[in-house]
Each structure stands twice: as C-alpha cells, then as structure tokens.
Amino acid sequence: MIYNAPVKEIRFALNELAELPSICSLPGYEDCSVDLVDAILEEAAKFAEGVLAPINKAGDQGAKWNADYSVTSAPGFKDAWLQYVESGWAGLRTPTEFGGQGMPALVALATEEMWCSANLAFSLAPLLTLGAVEALHHHAGDELKAVYLPKMATGEWTGTMNLTEPGAGSDLAQVRSKAVPAADGSYLISGQKIFITWGEHDMADNIIHLVLARLPDAPAGVKGISLFVVPKYLVNADGSLGARNDVRCVSLEHKLGIHGSPTAVMSFGDEGGAIGYLVGEANKGLGYMFTMMNHARLGVGVEGMAVSERAYQKAVEYARDRVQSRAIGSSDPAGVAIIQHPDVRRMLMTMRVQIEAQRALACVAAAAMDRAAQHPVAAEAAKNQSLVNFLIPIVKGWNTEQANEITSLAVQVHGGMGFIEETGVAQYYRDARITSIYEGTTGIHGLDLIGRKTFSEGGATALALLEETRLVAAKLAPSQPKLSANLTAAAREAERCVAFILETFKAQPQLAAAGSVPFLKLMGIVLGGWQMGRAALIAQDKLAEDGADTDFLSAKIISARFYGDHLLPQVSGLAAAILEGADSVLEMPENLF
Template sequence: MMTFTAPVTEQLFVLKHITGIDELSAHPRFADASPDMVEAIVGGIGEFAAAEFYPLRRIGDTVGARLIDGQVVMPEGFVDAYKAYVANGWGSINAPSDFGGQGLPFSLATVALDSLGAANMAFALCPILSVGSIEAINHHGSDAQKAMFLPKLSTGEWTGTMNLTEPQAGSDVGALKSTATPRGDGTYQIKGQKIYISFGDHDMAGNIVHLVLARTPDAPAGTKGISLFLVPKYRVNEGGSLGERNDIKVVSIEHKMGINASPTCVLAFGDEGDCIGELIGPEFGGMRAMFTMMNNARLNVGLEGVQIAEAATQKAVAFARDRVQSVRAGGTSRDSVAIVEHPDVRRMLMRMKAGTQAIRALLYCASGFVDRAALGIDGAQEMVDLLTPLAKTYGTDMGSEIASLGIQVHGGMGFIEETGAAQLYRDIRIAAIYEGTNGIQAADLVGRKLGMRGGDAVREHLARIGQVAGEHAGLKALAGACTEVTEWMIGSASTDDKLAGSYPFTTMMAVATCGALMAKQLRVAEAEGGNTPFLKAKIAACRYYLDVMVPEALSLKGSAMAGAELLYALDADGLAI
C-alpha cells in the first residue's frame, strides 16, 4: 500500500516566499508565528495527517458515512482520529484566542488543511465547515453567543455547518422558504428543509452548530428578507452543558459520486414544531453573514484542488517509477523501462507537478492577504476579493485535471477502484460545483471584481504581473492579453458578452497570476543556488509552468472576447435536436 508524505519542504518554501509568513509574524497579533513555531506546525500536521487521516481514506470511500436509526454513523476509525485531531489542537490554529483558539495566521491553518485534505479530502471537509461557523459567529454574533459557542467550536469539540440550499432554490438563495417565527422570549421557531448539508450529522463531536438561513414573518421577498439563525443539534443550557435534542431530523444522506466519508444530509427543521434557534446579527442581515461564512470557505474549496493534486501526483509518480513497460523509443537499450522514462508519461507527471505547485502558490498567496486584511493593511481585502474567484475556479479545475491525469498515468489500472486513483478524481469533482459553482465565480469576477475602483484594481494587478514577468515572454504576453480583455469588458462589452467570456477570462487571469508566483519562486530558487534536490525540482516545475502552461492560456483570448451571439444561435428546442 502506498504511503502519503506531506510536502513539508515545499509548504515552508511557499509560506516564506509567497505568503510572506515572516512579514506577518512581525506584527504583534501574529508574533507567536515564529520560524520555530511555523516549522513545528507544518511538520507536525504533516505527520498527523499521514498517521491518522490517510489510513482512513480507503474505508471512507468504500464504507462511507451511513444513516442508522436516524443518526449518521462514521466509518470505523473516524471517531478516534477526530478525537486525536481535537486533542492535538489542530482545529484551533486560527481560531480567536479570546475563545480558546491559538490566534495564529489563517495562512498556517491553510497549510494544516492542505496536509489533512491531501491525506483524506472527505474527512478534512468537517473542519473546513467549522471555520465558516466560527467566522460568522465571531463577526456577527452577540457577546453571549460568542461566549457560549466559540470555545467549543474553536477546539473542534463541537462542529459547525452552513444550511443555505433548499430543494427549490439551488444556487438562488433568495428563493428559500424556511421560516423563523418569534417565540416571544427572544428565540425563534425554525421550520423548513435544507439539502446538501455537508457533515449535517455525524457521531464524532458532542454537538453540531447549524447556521441556518430563514425568513421571519412578513420578510421582504428575495435576498433582502433573509436572516441567519443559530440552531444547535442539542440545545445548550445556560452553564454550557448540553440539554435536550433540538427538533432536527436527518431525512436522508446522499449517495454520491465521491467524498463518501462526508455525510451530505437532507435536514428537516421543526417537523414536530419544536426547533428552537437564535438570530445571529440583525434581522434581514443573513446575506451579509452568509458571505462571511462563504468567502474564506471558497478559498478552502480552492485548496481542495491543491490537496487532491498533491495526492494524485504522489500516487502517479510512485506508480510510474514502479511500472515497467516497453522499450524507451529514443533510448539505446532494448530492455523495457519503468514508464516514468517515456516522454508522454513525463509530460503528464511534469504537468501534474507544475500545476500542483502553481495552485498551491495561488492559494497560499490569497491566505496571506486574508491575514493582512485581518491586520487592516491597506489594499489587502481588495486582493482577497480579486483572488478568491481565481483561486476557487482555477484551483478546483486544475485539481480535477491533475486527478484525471493521475488516472491516465496508471493506464487501465487507474480505471480500477483498488488502485485508489479513481477515488481522487471522484472526490475532487464536487469542488467545482459547491460554494458557488465555478461559473458563478467567473460571473462574480466580471460582474463585481472587474469594476473595483473603476477597473483599476485589476489593471494594477496585471501591471504587477507584467513587471514580475521579466524575460518570460509568454507571461508578459498573457498579462497583456488579460489587459486587452479587461478593457473590452469594461468598455464596449454588453452584460451577455461579458458573461459569455467570463470563464475563459477567469482562467487567463488565474494562469497569469500563477505564472507571476512561479516566476518569483524560480528567481528565489536560482538565487539560492539551485543545487539541492528540492531546488532543482522547484526550478524544473517553475520553468515548465512558465514555458509550457502559461502560453496555453493565450489561446483563450479569442473565447473571452467572442461575445454571446453564438451561445444563443439555437433556442432551447434547437439544443435538443
């Protein structure tokens, strides 16, 4: 059985040179993130992920979460592994220090999730969701709510969920129908059904804190009438002890293509008329609170692309080194060689390696701006806003491509479940869909982010990429092409034309951004001598990305500027012919 090894040296290199972890630790708020502490966390979580999360990847897929007598039961080993996760403090890295967390940078929590998810993506979904709950309660909750719920959520003793989607609403949150009726004592009676609730129920934690979007009586239609409610699985007594179970029923769990160890639940609230919740933030403030939950969650979903890309690359390289087949076409020997020696296999492996490093740099870069925004540094939040759709879309697209390449490297064995290569592709495929589909992310880029400061935020970002490009002609050309599309979209393009070109434009922007980050790493590696195995590999991956993968994105300019006319050349009936 293949083992998993967290890419600790790579993670530390990117943290230092892309995230700028040393710069962050110079601020009093993050002073505890000393070099020794950073190394201890990155190395420690890597060892933990390999020892506790990775061995459960297979049983999580084959057995999966099960609904037994109305309760979700996790596969064997998950409860103990989660308890170890809590006991070792891995869930509290970025949680607020005022409520039992360590208060360390978000970027360090990003590295922790990188290793955990590469070892077992489905399992790592659980702490990702709790992060969103902590964010929402910390930013919008009352002092009493923070004191009651954040300490347990921060340690991971309790977990959190986001309850947004309903059967009739899908991505249109404004169409939700769940209700919240005042009970006269400051609490609300919650009633409605939510679908696609990841870790909506399980047996690993003492309580589950559901954050539920619902409408109060006479609320305005659409998104303006939505409020956010805190609805725990078990009611919490004044002293913090658990009371009786709330009126929340697990109707079913979905049978999915992948992430089978992540219970995706249909939850019914208030079927018996006794589901009690508390309002978080002001009435009708649900959308604002929802985006607090979702914005960093979108980055963490982009990070899932990195996780699966790392796992798939490790698995493919190991297989290619062991699998002996055929004579190398350009070689002098007539003996069969390991397939790693064949040019086309090398092409796939180099693409996997370079693509993984590129999206890791993008996600770690974005995480550094999240920390700078928390410190109140000018321009940081604007960069988070700009990078989020790029990171979520390109991170998950590249993760899916790399997982698919991993199957291809395995050949026929990749299509057989026992090798585990297929699981990685099945697991990552959801990431382009949830937390706002990648098409929605692209629409956000051209509909909202492109207009920031009248377009100057994007113009300045592209100008910086052009400066970083230096002698890399392909990267300089791509930055120029992105600028040309930007000016067309801001200028003469109609809304339909912008949306028609939004997806290829998002990819162009993401590849240009990754190209700049890879160019920066290349210069560092060369300046450090490039004479260690790690630095040699880093230089090769950066050069491959810049020389082979960046120029590909230039071809998307035509698609980005083609307009919407051809999309509507056929009506709905014509598409069915």
C-alpha cells in the first residue's frame, strides 16, 4: 500500500500550468515563493506517505459508534490528526490573522491532493474544518471569530457542515430545523441532520457544527435559512471548555466506502435545545454556504483525481510485478510482466493521462481563485472569478465521474486479485464512488454549468476558453499535427454545443438539460486537452534547455499524444448526444419505464 506523492507532476502543474510565480506576486501572497512551495511540497509528501497512507487500510475498518453517543475513530486516526495539527498543516490557507499561514489556494490544493491520495477518509476532516473556518471568517461577527477561529485554524477543534435533513437531500428549501431566540442573544436549535461528515469523533477536543436552521418568523424556502454555530462543548469566557451542548450523534451510516470517515446522523435539541449562535444576519444562511462552495467543490474534484492517482500507482506496481502469459506475437512461451501487454498499457495510459489533465485543470481553477481574491485590478479579478465559476462544476463533475472509471480500471488491471479486499485496490473503487455524489451530484453541476455558468453570461467564458484551446492547438500544429487537429476538432464540437445551449436554455430548458451532463463531460475532455496541449508545448520548449529532465518531459509529450488519440475523439459522440439526442431523452412516457 505504498503511496509516492507525485511531487514532480504536482510541481509542473503548479509552476508551469497554473503559473505559481504570478500567484506569489499577488498582494497578500508576498511570503509565498516557488522555493517555499517546493519545501512545503516535500514536507507534505513526507507526511502523506509516512503518516496518512499507512493507516488508510485500517481506516477501511471504519469508525465505531458507541452507546454513549461517542464515536471512536478508526485505528491510527487520532494519532495522525494530532500529528497533522502539531505539524501546522491545518492552517496552511487560513489567514495569518487567525494563526494560519495564509498560503494561496493553489498551494493548499497541492497538499490536499496528497492527503486525499494517501487517505481519502482522513482528508475529509481537514476539508470540512477548512470550510467552516472559511464561512466564519467571511460571515461571522468578531466575537464569534475570536472564540472559534484560532482553535479551528490550528485544527485543535474540527468543524462540520450540517445542511441535509432526512428526506431533503440537496434541496435546502426543505430545511426544517428550528432556531428559537433565547434571552441572552443565543438560540435554541432543534432538529435532525443526516450525512454529517466527521459529525462526531474523538480526534479533537471540540467539534464546531455549522447548522442551517429556520427562525420562527423566517420566510418559506431558501430565503428563510439562517446559519448557526453550535459547538459540541460550550466555550467559557476564558476560552476553556464548558458544558456538553444538547447535540449528539445518534448513529453512523454503513457506507460503500470512506469507512474511516464517520458519517453521522446528528440530533440537535433532544433535551430542550442546543445552544447556538447566529452567524452574520438572519435568513442569509444559504448565501453564506455558497461562499465556501467553490472551495468545497474544487476540493471534491481534487478528491476524485487524488484517489485515481493512488489507484493508478497501485495498478502500475501490480502490472510491473505480475508475470502472466507470453508477449503477443512472441514465440517465447515464457510469461512477461503484464505491463507489456498492450491492453494493460492502454488501461494504464487511460488512467494516467486523465489524472494529468484533471490535476492541471484543478490547479488552473485554484490559481484563478487566488487571482479573483487578490488581484489588484478589479477587471482581472472579475475575469478570474468568472473562470472559477465556469471551471468549478467541470473540475468537480468530470474529475469525480472519471474517478469511478479510473479506479475501476485499476481493479481491472489486477484481474481476480482486484476483487479481493486484501489487495486494497477495491477500497479505492469504493471510496471514489461518493465523490460524484456529495457536494452536489454530477447532475446538479451539469445544470449549474449550462445555466448560471454558460447561458447566464451568454457563453462568454466558455467561448473564451475554447478560443484559448484553439490557440494552443494552432501552436501544436507544427510539432504535433495529429494532436493539434484533434484538439481543434474537439473545440469546434464544443462551440457547437455552447451555441445549442445558448439557443435552447431559455425557450426549451428541458432540451438543454437533457445534455447537461454530457456537456459537462465534453468540456472536461476538451479543457483537459487544452491543458495537455499546453503541457506538451512547455515540455517541448524545456527539452531544448540544458540539463532538461528528458524522461519527465518526454513522458509529458507522450501523455498528451495519447490524450489526443484516445480522449479527444470521445467528444464527437458526446456532442452528437447533446445536439441530436435531447428529444429521445425525454420521449419515453414515465409509466413505461
């Protein structure tokens, strides 16, 4: 179960594709430098490889719910969390004013990839805590911030998001949890929440729940949802922990994967009401949640890519070790390592190049986040925000959909051994399966992409990105004519699809929606191709330099070519489904299913 953090690959994506040096020059990131980031990556790799990866398999045994409503973390997790806190990883992108290190999102993303590859279940504790920190940082009053943020920024306390209620799923209009004002300005919270990631555990001294609930006079629907802080233990004036609050974990879900991450059913107010504190203004909870959604969704996109990377590494290792069957066309009857069989090679390349493209796209999105947040020129910041908005559903949706396929290929490379749990690759397959569901299913992101992110802005960002893609394709023409042609053709198909969405979304939204997920996948493939093309161009240039890392750079070009031959041609089938297939999606009468 070895994990080797792909530091060289990550560094290439950061420095070359996401242009880290330009991020380090943004106001607020003056302390960041390429050298510092290099050092961070080396340390993160050690932590991921040495601390998180070794307990991933034990984590699959799961956290344990106890009759006193406590939850015992999976073996090794508590100790790993303490090390995570002590090493200062928790505050990497938290503002320095709360004890964090204020690093760019791009840098944090690189470490998050490693945590997710090493131990997806574990990585969710930091992810949720960071989300809670972000929400409080942006929307809570100073008093709340002062009490909670410093301890959460260090990871001494963890955070959760309590959104979903039984039967309500992603539809937050249906939130029914109640918040009743108390005399002292606090609120009494009651209700039940489900699917609460790391909702209860024994790794940290306190757990700070962010909870969506309705005030007594709140309007119906999403405009009547407020956000509250509900700590597991109340905090005394001196910062010490006080009484246990009226909130408990009443059960844990039995899931397909990420067993090491306790998914809790949380009950608030069984004994009269959990004490909570209003974050920001009443009835604005939904907007506050949206603040952190881009980070959370990017984070889940990284999860998908990261578990794919881990599965890829395991498949490569097995394919090198496992000897079976003679080489095709060879007269020597001796078996060869299966990595020599063309179909195994095809599977490994299919995994590899998608991971490269996904990492690149996620890094480009994170860099745009940093520019949107810090760029001194308002127009540049706005342009980057549009880029973030457009890329997020693609990174979230495409990376995670492909994670199911990529981890499945990893199982397949293992043959019968892949189906045996001891082998370990089946865990990646199970763990990955949640990523295209939580933080919004792919269907939800598909709709977001065609509506708010494409139609609402007249396709501006989409078309600009496709124009960028065509430029890259043009530059590739002399050296990589086939890749260039495939990329140009794919961009053209994508443009036709954008035009279709612009035409149909308002008048016949059902037709646009019918192709929304195929469009999301198509854009993933095309924009992944944009990044693979850029990588090939950069690699070509660098190969001409003295002391070039020939192996690494040649591999980049080979990957791009495979991507062009095997991924980009899928675009035509997706485009046909979008452009010609909407009617048949809707045609079957409901009673005939």
